[in-house]
Amino acid sequence: MYTAVIVDKHKVAIQEAAQPQLQADEVLIKVLYAGLCGSDVHLFHDEHPFRKPPMIPGHELVGEIAAIGPDVKHHRVGDKVVVNHAIPCGTCRYCKAGQINICPTKIVAGSAKMMGFFAEYVNVPERTLYTIDDGISMQNAAIAEPLSIGFHIMRRLAHLDRDKPIAIVGTGTIGLVALIAAKSLGYQEVYCLDTLDYNLEIAMKLGASGTFNPLRDNAVEEVLRITGGFGASGTIVTAMARGILTDAFALSSLKATIVMLPMTAQVMEANFYRLVSGEQALIGCRGIVEQDFADAVQLINSNYDFSPLITHVLPLAESQRAFELMVDRTEPVIKILIDPHG
Incomplete structure (x- = not known):
């Protein structure tokens, strides 16, 4: 072979x-x-x-x-x-x-x-x-496999009410499957950020409530504006870039949970004032448990496109x-x- x-x-x-x-x-x-x-x-x-x-x-x-x-x-x-x-x-x-x-x-x-x-x-x-x-x-x-990661991401945010806004920073495969998982679980308000317009177009097709390109938009201000000044109750970070964590803290609400996906050995700098002053939680996310894969297969077998x-x-x-x-x-x-x- x-x-x-x-x-x-x-x-x-x-x-x-x-x-x-x-x-x-x-x-x-x-x-x-x-x-x-x-x-x-x-x-x-x-x-x-x-x-x-x-x-x-x-x-x-x-x-x-x-x-x-x-x-x-x-x-x-x-x-x-x-x-x-x-x-x-x-x-x-x-x-x-x-x-x-x-x-x-x-x-x-x-x-x-x-x-x-x-x-x-x-x-x-x-x-x-x-x-x-x-x-x-x-x-x-x-x-199936990347989709199961999307479900595991949402497991890390399972404490959130489904009517609270969430944000996804980075809409490559993992950001988009997180969006699919979130929508399938009943989250109504999901905002996506990326520097690639094509990916943002796909996010809109998959049910994003709004998309922002930080190269063109003031994404932090836009998320705050559209959420009435509160920000996202849960923020999913799937990409690595200078200042990305600072922006994630800034567009997230007080008491928000920020889920970090990139498994990198690189040092990432951030301004942690908003994290501390707002009692936000920054948590890691790795791999899946068996139920995540089962949830992914169930959605696939429902004939989702x-x-x-x-x-x-x-x-x-x-x-x-x-x-x-x-x-x-x-x-x-x-x-x-x-x-x-x-």
Whole structure:
């Protein structure tokens, strides 16, 4: 079979590999679509904290079961499935508390312990699978993993009343799936900020109450104005830029919760006066718990249309171009799907 391998910084090669051998509790999946994630781009830049070249990237997929191990009980050949690729240890204090997203020894796809999904076939344990209903678009289903993160973001804001305004700073894939999750959960007032007008147009199509481009608008003042001077009760930060945290504090209300997504080792400067004086809370957000993935699959199986997010579908042979598109932004791009058999 063929795989895409990041062999060095900024270099992707298509390589042949042996088809995976199944363990008793595993299934072999024919990969129909694999999504390109921002963390894969960190690997492409050789800036990821634990994913290092050479490595097969990818941890988002929808596929069809091609073979099953003898201990597989609930799935059969031909089933269409998505994969919750993060496998916790199940025994640490965090796993026992249901906080599997922060398990310090969890195994994830596209790492040294588990091959990535930019391949024609992959093998995964049956317990990682969720079934996609008949008639559902396989491209829509490929959004399952990032969508589950959107639901986990909203879990961090679950204490908010649904009629309170929220803001999303950064409308790449994660910002947009957070918007989708918020709207599906009944949040009525969601404002989105980004420097890319195309992304803001998609946010409006997906139900944003208003959008602002900080390069053109005084976004902080606009959010305050439209919320009657109070600001957003919850603010989701999905991007990194100079001053972004200061702006997030400023456009958020007193007692607001600010959820921080970017997993960066870079030092980020901010003016923390508003955070302290307004008794705001700044919290981190990482990964998912099982219910987040189940919520994502439920929305996918409801036949929700995720096509506005999918800007490119490329064959495996064009993986280098896919990464370059994500980095250079020579055309509007949100979610790129790789078709290993295209």
